[in-house]
Amino acid sequence: MKSIYLDNAATTPLSDSMKEYLTSLLSVYGNPSSLHSVGGQAGRLIVQARASVAGFLNASPEDVFFTCSGSAGNALAIKGLVSEKRADDRYEVFYSPTAHKSMLSACESCRRHTPLKVNAIGEINPFYLHDILQKHRPLRPLVCIEAASSETGTIQDVAGIGSIVKRHNGLLLVDATGYLPSCPIDMRRWHSFVDMLTFSGHKLHALKGTGILWKRQNIRLTPLIYGTQEQGLIGGTENTLGIASLGKAAADYDYTSITPHNRDYVYAYIVRHIPDCTLVGAPPDSGHRLPHHLYLCFRSVEGESLMLLLDMYGIQVSTGSACSQKSPAASAALHAIGMNPQDMHSCIRLTFSGRETQEELDYVCVKLKQCVASLRNSETPE
Secondary structure, rough: OEEEOOOOOOOOOOOOHHHHHHOOOOOOOOOOOOOOHHHHHHHHHHHHHHHHHHHHHOHHHEEEEOOOOOOHHHHHHHOOOOOOOOOOOOOOEEEEEOHHHHHHHHOOOOOOEEEEOOOOOOOOOOOHHHHHHOOOOOOOEEEEOOOOOOOOEEEEEEHHHHHHHOOOOOOEEOOOOOOOOOOOHHHHOOOOOOEEEEEEEHHOOOOOEEEEEOOOOOOOHHHHHHHOOHOOOOOOOOHHHHHHHHHHHHHHOOOOOOOOHHHHHHHHHHHHOOOOOEOOOOOOOOEOOOOOOOEEEOOOOOHHHHHHHHHHHEEEEEOHHHHHHHOOOOOOOHHOOOOHHHHHHOEEEOOOOOOOOOHHHHHHHHHHHHHHHHHHHOOOOO
C-alpha cells in the first residue's frame, strides 16, 4: 500500500539528493575542532553550512549558531538570558500560550513569567500586548512567541508584536520552526523587531538533531552547556553530519510547492461532504493561516482513533503537535483558544507537502469521509 504522508508539520522526509549528499560524507569523521587536515575537512563543512543557513535567512553567518534542536534553541535563548545566576536578572518573561512545549516550559521555569492571552484563533493582539507590558513596568520584557503555531496553523503578527516590544525596550524571541517551512524569512527585515529566532532542521528535510539559534550580536547569553564550540555558547563536539544536512537543506529548499491548493481542495470536500466538522485556527482565506495546514475537529469522533484508522489505509496524519501526542491531556493551545473541552480530543491535523497528486487527494477525501462515518457509527469501513 502506498503511503500518503500528511504530517509534514511533525517532520519531513529526506530527499534523494539529501541521501546521496549524506552518503558522500560518511567518511568525514574528524573532530571539527582539530587543527589537522582531517579535522579541517569537517570544520569546512560547518563553515559552509553556516554560510548556507545565513543565506537562506538573509543573515550574517556570525549571528547563526547551531543547536541540537529547535527546543534547545528556545531553552538557550530564554534561560541563557533570564538566569537566576545572572546579576542583571531584570526581565519578566511574557509568552504565547499556544507556543511549543519547549518554549512554554522554559518560560514557566523563570521566576517572573506571565502568559499572554490569545483570541479564538490563537492570535495575540498587539494593543493588548501594549497594555499588559505597560502594567508590568519597570521590568524589561522578554516576549516569547511562535511565528506560527504548527498545531493550529495560525500565523502571528510578528511585526506588530515586535514593534510593541521595542516600544517598551523589550526583547522578542521568535520560534520559527512551524513558520519557516511555509514562509521565507528575511532577517535583514525582521532584524528591526526580532532579537532572537530559532528553528529546527528536520522540518526542512534535514536530519533530526540539528537546529539554529539566530541572535543579535549585542545579546549576551549564559551557556547551558559549557565548551568552546559555537563561540563558547554551545559546548560539545559538533554534529557535523546533521549540521551539513541543514546547510544542504537550506541551499536546496524550494517554496514553489508550498501553496494552499491541495489544502483548500481537501477542505472544500470536507465542508461539502462531512457534517459536524469545524476548522481550528485562522480561516484559510484570511492570510493568517499556514498555506499547507488543516486542523479539524470532527465532533463525536476520537481524533486518535481517526488517525489510526486512516493509517490503516496508508494515510498519515496527526492529532496535533508530535511532542504532545504521547500525553493524554488536551493541548495547552486548545485550552488557550477557549475550545469546547468536549471537542479537544476530536481533532486531527493534515499538513501537505504540495506534491500530492490529484489521485492521492481524492483518495484522502474518500477515506476521510468513510472513516469519520464508520467511527460515528462504530463500524469498520470497507
